[in-house]
Amino acid sequence: MSEVNAEIIAVGSELLGPARTETNSLFVTLQLNRLGIVVRRKWVVGDREKDLREALERALDLSELVIISGGLGPTHDDITREVVAGFLRRELHREARILEQLEKRFARVGLKMSENNRRQAMVPEGAVVLDNSQGTAPGLMIKENSRLIFLLPGPPRELYPMMTNQVIPLIKANLPVQPQYFRQLSIASEAESQVDSVAGPIYREYPLIETTILASAGIVELHFWWRGQPQEEEALRQLSELARRVKERLGASVFAESQARLEEVLGQLLRARSFSLATAESCTGGLIGKLLTDLPGSSDYYRGGVVCYSNDLKVGLLGVREETLAEHGAVSQEVAWEMAAGIRTVTRSDVGLSVTGVAGPGGGTPEKPVGLVFAGLATPDKTLVKRLTFAGDRDIIRLRSARFALDWLRRELL
Numbered sequence: 001m002s003e004v005n006a007e008i009i010a011v012g013s014e015l016l017g018p019a020r021t022e023t024n025s026l027f028v029t030l031q032l033n034r035l036g037i038v039v040r041r042k043w044v045v046g047d048r049e050k051d052l053r054e055a056l057e058r059a060l061d062l063s064e065l066v067i068i069s070g071g072l073g074p075t076h077d078d079i080t081r082e083v084v085a086g087f088l089r090r091e092l093h094r095e096a097r098i099l100e101q102l103e104k105r106f107a108r109v110g111l112k113m114s115e116n117n118r119r120q121a122m123v124p125e126g127a128v129v130l131d132n133s134q135g136t137a138p139g140l141m142i143k144e145n146s147r148l149i150f151l152l153p154g155p156p157r158e159l160y161p162m163m164t165n166q167v168i169p170l171i172k173a174n175l176p177v178q179p180q181y182f183r184q185l186s187i188a189s190e191a192e193s194q195v196d197s198v199a200g201p202i203y204r205e206y207p208l209i210e211t212t213i214l215a216s217a218g219i220v221e222l223h224f225w226w227r228g229q230p231q232e233e234e235a236l237r238q239l240s241e242l243a244r245r246v247k248e249r250l251g252a253s254v255f256a257e258s259q260a261r262l263e264e265v266l267g268q269l270l271r272a273r274s275f276s277l278a279t280a281e282s283c284t285g286g287l288i289g290k291l292l293t294d295l296p297g298s299s300d301y302y303r304g305g306v307v308c309y310s311n312d313l314k315v316g317l318l319g320v321r322e323e324t325l326a327e328h329g330a331v332s333q334e335v336a337w338e339m340a341a342g343i344r345t346v347t348r349s350d351v352g353l354s355v356t357g358v359a360g361p362g363g364g365t366p367e368k369p370v371g372l373v374f375a376g377l378a379t380p381d382k383t384l385v386k387r388l389t390f391a392g393d394r395d396i397i398r399l400r401s402a403r404f405a406l407d408w409l410r411r412e413l414l
């Protein structure tokens with residue numbers, strides 16, 4: 001079986017400083033792995049001709065596929081286009097069509113195009129131009145013997161769609177990639193060890209499938225990769241059977257068999273029921289609302305929420321009783337109950353969701369340690385409360401709490 005090797009070169013001096021993290025290569029790697037392409041090396045270089053040339057030379061030495069990101073912009077320090085063309089000894093010519101598109105783009109927003117931008121219309125001999133729907137710098141594909149070199153814009157919001165919509169199909173069409181057979185199960189509110197103890201005995205019966213487990217704050221993903229002969233029928237049969245058997249054992253904990261996010265799955269359930277939701281958040285400080293509103297269209301079901309960090313807001317905005325607070329404290333079953341019921345009533349929503357807890361690092365007591373969280377859920381027929389304890393630092397405790405609450409509601413709606 002032939003294997004395609006790839007290397008990624010991220011260009012930009014800022015990526016070598018302390019303020020920016022290089023993340024494009026993670027997205028690119030994920031996309032390539034899905035095609036069975038192995039990333040052999042990654043390079044991060046500054047905006048220096050010598051360094052970029054050297055990385056390119058070494059990469060082309062070993063790999064059939066080289067993906068370069070960044071440095072296609074209009075400014076003086078953006079040198080990728082020129083350096084790559086120079087290295088491959090290809091002339092650059094100005095492409096009228098790109099220039100026209102650039103001019104239109106500037107005209108649309110009422111700006112005059114600067115002279116610098118004209119550089120972005122320069123194309124090395126023989127290159128294929130990739131449209132950039134999100135920015136000014138077009139991407140480029142250059143075939144060099146049997147090798148493929150892509151030049152992509154640095155900004156992630158420009159690179160991601162270009163990668164998915166244009167680069168991946170071009171790689172498939174030009175390199176001998178093997179189809180990859182893959183299944184995924186996404187699981188919420190279960191510990192990684194618990195998931196593995198249930199799934200392990202099942203997936204170990206499938207020696208031709210490689211299983212990986214990825215866990216992050218309340219969510220566990222099981223990835224199943226077919227590693228046998230690329231026989232579609234057998235691969236799909238075994239993958240479906242394995243996924244089905246594991247899913248049967250994990251039950252409602254499985255929220256998706258795709259890349260769908262928990263918030264997305266919950267949103268679909270709320271929409272299907274025509275339910276509206278409102279949130280009352282204390283220790284999560286609005287994180288539940290943020291997760292919900294990260295999704296476009298969430299206004300169909302999410303009405304909004306209150307971040308009621310202080311006791312007087314809990315009382316004043318949600319109708320939590322002073323006596324309840326005095327008797328049980330803000331982090332208590334009773335307050336979570338009244339917050340959920342209160343936000344539901346005040347906003348006239350179908351469902352109210354609440355969270356109150358000790359996120360730490362300070363503020364814990366023997367009775368109410370860091371990580372103690374109460375969640376409340378008020379629906380038209382009932383109001384429920386759950387007591388939880390989460391391990392981890394402040395960020396993790398908050399994220400786990402938010403995800404727990406969302407997942408709890410999802411399960412109630414099933």
Ligand code: ATP
Nearest residue numbers: 010012022023024070071072073074078153154155
């Ligand atoms: P333009 O200059 O027109 O925005 P460009 O192709 O020249 O496009 P860069 O200047 O290299 O892109 O990068 C623009 C911004 O995109 C950088 O400031 C950085 O925040 C982000 N960026 C670039 N490369 C990466 C990367 N590999 N990982 C994460 N972010 C990146």
Ligand code: MG
Nearest residue numbers: 071072073078
């Ligand atoms: Mg730039």
